[in-house]
Amino acid sequence: GQQEGTGEEDGSDSDTGSTTVGSDVEGEKAVAVGAGGGGSDLEELAESCAGKVHTKEMLTAKHRAQLTKEGYKIVGSHSAVKLCRWTKHQLRGRGGCYKHSFYGITSYQCMEATPSLACANKCVFCWRHHKNPVGTEWKWRMDEPEVIVAESIEAHRKLIREARGIPGVKRERFEEALNVRHCALSLVGEPIMYPRINDFVADLHRRRISTFLVTNAQFPxxxxxxxPLTQLYVSVDAATSKELKAVDRPLFSDFWE
Incomplete structure (x- = not known):
């Protein structure tokens, strides 16, 4: 899990302008292998076995149920959004997160999201209580980045509309909050595990949404x-290899290197 402190614990995004990012990286396309036989199905199955196509779902029904119960809106097969408490605070005219204090961003226009619910660490302090999947490489079906962005924004807007009934919400801020200006990629999991992260970020920037990505540096x-991102945060949770292993409980054997 990420530990930048933007989620339900404390986060939102930045008003420092978006960077236009271009990327022609072609990611893998998820292929559903049918049960009806046929030459194409056999070819797809062979490719899948060879590691060329991933068809496995990242989330089990149990994962989905647990995350949904905690307020996450699952997007596609491996992404999610959740309303940050600082977004709720600023909607009511209260203070914003540290990004508001340091960089002048508007917390109530921040979307906290992730394109990968999976992570390579099992940190002892993770507030997700390890309800998300773990792994050291991408081995699941993959959704298109533009679809993830569009559906994440729509899911976030639904969460904002649901917050309208919270006592003290300012009407003008509620209307502005429907226009996402910032995206904190720190919700849960490791965002850069998503193979098409550059295309994902580029689509956010194309929409003039700034990006704040948090990583635990296990994928150098x-x-x-x-x-280029608006801002990149790297979490280093301990000063020695022994301490980091005890705190982050990484899956990689070369986690310190």
């Missing part, structure tokens, strides 16, 4: 290949 190659 993915970090190196990231396109």
């Amino acid at each position: 190659e993915a970090i190196r290949s990231l396109s």
Whole structure:
């Protein structure tokens, strides 16, 4: 899990302008292997076995039920949004998160989201109580980045509309909150595990939505290949290898390197 502190614990996004990001990275397309036989099905099955196509669902029914019960809106097969408490605070005219204090962003126009509910750590302090999947590589079917962005925004707007009945919500702020300006990619899981993260970020920037991505640095190659973000946060939770292993409980054996 990420530990930047934007979720239900404390987060939102930044008003520092979006960076236009272009990316032609072609991701894998999810292929549903049918049960009816046929040559194409056999070819797809062979490709799947060879690791070329991922058809496995990331979330089990139990995962979905647990996350939904905690207020997450599941988007597609591996993404989610949830309304941050700082968004609710600013909707009522109260203070915003640290990004509001440091960078002047509007917390009530922030969408907290993730394109990957999976993570490579099992941190002892994770507030998700390990209800999300874990893994060291992407092995699930993959949704299109543009679809994830569009459906995440719609799910976030539904959450904003549901918050309209909260006592003290300012009418003008409620209307403005429906226009997402910032996206904190720190909700749950490890966002850069999603193979098409650059396309995902590019679509947010195309919509003039700034991006704040938090990573636990367990995927250094993915970090190196990231396109420009509005801001990138790297969580380092301990000063020594022994302490990090005890705190983050990483799946990678070379977690410190």
